Amino acid sequence: MTSAIAERKKEEVATPQTGEPIRNRRVFVPLADIYETKDRLFILADMPGVDEQSIDITLEKNVLTINGFTAPNTENELKLVHCECPEGNYRRVFALSEEVDRDGIEATVKNGVLKLILPKSQKSMTR
Amino acid sequence: MDFKLLPSKWLSKKNSLSASRDNSSELNEHKEEHPVYSLQSEMNRLFDDFFRATEMPMLGRSFALSPFTAFEQNGLTPRIDVRETDKELRISAELPGLNESEIDVSLSRDMLTISGEKKQESEQNVKGWYRMERSYGSFTRSVSLPCEVEQDSCSAVFKNGVLTVSLTKTPQAQTSTKSITIKKE
Numbered sequence: 001m002t003s004a005i006a007e008r009k010k011e012e013v014a015t016p017q018t019g020e021p022i023r024n025r026r027v028f029v030p031l032a033d034i035y036e037t038k039d040r041l042f043i044l045a046d047m048p049g050v051d052e053q054s055i056d057i058t059l060e061k062n063v064l065t066i067n068g069f070t071a072p073n074t075e076n077e078l079k080l081v082h083c084e085c086p087e088g089n090y091r092r093v094f095a096l097s098e099e100v101d102r103d104g105i106e107a108t109v110k111n112g113v114l115k116l117i118l119p120k121s122q123k124s125m126t127r
Numbered sequence: 128m129d130f131k132l133l134p135s136k137w138l139s140k141k142n143s144l145s146a147s148r149d150n151s152s153e154l155n156e157h158k159e160e161h162p163v164y165s166l167q168s169e170m171n172r173l174f175d176d177f178f179r180a181t182e183m184p185m186l187g188r189s190f191a192l193s194p195f196t197a198f199e200q201n202g203l204t205p206r207i208d209v210r211e212t213d214k215e216l217r218i219s220a221e222l223p224g225l226n227e228s229e230i231d232v233s234l235s236r237d238m239l240t241i242s243g244e245k246k247q248e249s250e251q252n253v254k255g256w257y258r259m260e261r262s263y264g265s266f267t268r269s270v271s272l273p274c275e276v277e278q279d280s281c282s283a284v285f286k287n288g289v290l291t292v293s294l295t296k297t298p299q300a301q302t303s304t305k306s307i308t309i310k311k312e
Binding site: 031032033034035036037038042044046047048049050051075077078079080081082083084085109111112113 | 206207208209210211212215217219221222223224225226248250251252253254255256257258259260261273285287288289
């Protein structure tokens with residue numbers, strides 16, 4: 001299982017689910033860890049180059065969408081001679097299985113990693 | 128090319144060791160079809176690539192970059208971009224989830240090495256894991272530089288999970304590229 005994950009490269013989203021982008025930029029799927037504790041769900045997503053201002057998280061019913069936007073490289077005098085990290089945005093959509101308390105969602109971005117804390121709602125906890 | 132090393136010729140009477148230049152065309156034909164030659168040229172090419180990249184970093188950049196294009200991609204080895212101007216070489220690496228204190232950047236002559244260890248955030252009372260795509264552990268990546276750089280004017284910035292190392296090319300390396308004007312005859 002670990003080797004299969006290790007082989008994952010920077011994957012591009014084949015078809016964005018909603019809307020068509022105006023600008024022609026690549027969209028990548030950020031790698032993510034998801035785990036839960038008794039009362040909270042945690043999502044960690046690697047999005048290098050993204051800070052707190054350039055991230056957009058929406059929760060619609062049980063569909064969580066993460067959009068991360070990276071700043072295009074504007075230093076034109078620099079010539080790119082070797083490229084492994086092509087420019088692009090990040091997008092990933094998760095379907096949450098348990099009811100989440102929308103008001104209690106916390107999101108922090110640190111060192112290019114998004115950390116989402118989703119508290120489970122009382123309804124789902126007592127179930 | 129030493130004629131004595133031609134195995135295909137050892138048994139032939141016509142081509143003794145005192146081969147003259149007359150049958151050089153025949154030799155060339157053998158060169159193309161004989162598997163020994165294709166192996167030999169392949170070996171030569173490999174050696175050339177290797178030594179050019181390590182010993183003669185000033186010859187250019189296409190081959191000097193080839194050693195790190197073949198790196199094995201695992202989840203931890205940082206992906207890098209290399210950009211340059213006439214005077215500067217800038218290498219950026221994606222290192223999400225690390226602090227600047229956990230990254231070690233070192234420069235030795237024509238080799239830049241980025242290493243570090245990514246530690247797993249320990250959360251108390253984890254009930255279950257649903258996905259584990261990110262990797263943890265120590266990593267190292269060495270980049271052979273395409274030209275000589277000043278050893279003491281190296282700076283690195285870490286922002287939003289992207290490390291950017293700026294290196295200044297030496298005056299010799301800056302002037303090593305010379306454009307040749309083409310005259311019309």
